[in-house]
Amino acid sequence: MKARTLIPALFIAVAATGCATWDNMSSREKSAATGAAVGGVAGAVVSDGGILGTVGGAAIGGVIGDQVGKKK
Secondary structure, three states, X not given: OOHHHHHHHHHHHHHHHOOOOHHHOOXXXXXXXXXXXXXXXXXXXXXXXXXXXXXXXXXXXXXXXXXXXXXX
8 A cells, every 4th residue: 555545545535524514414424424435545545546446435435324324
């Protein structure tokens, strides 16, 4: 894993989660945002910083987070 890949991915994940007002979000929305952030970072790491891997990971993570949040 290269720091050159991981640092921008982490920055994007933190910036994306900071765009929404966390206090006004439902539990399901919070889970989806967290899942998208984690999925984006994981996708970036797995694809060695590839855009498709990062976006795909964020999309899959968001869907999984949404479904997990639905159970609460």
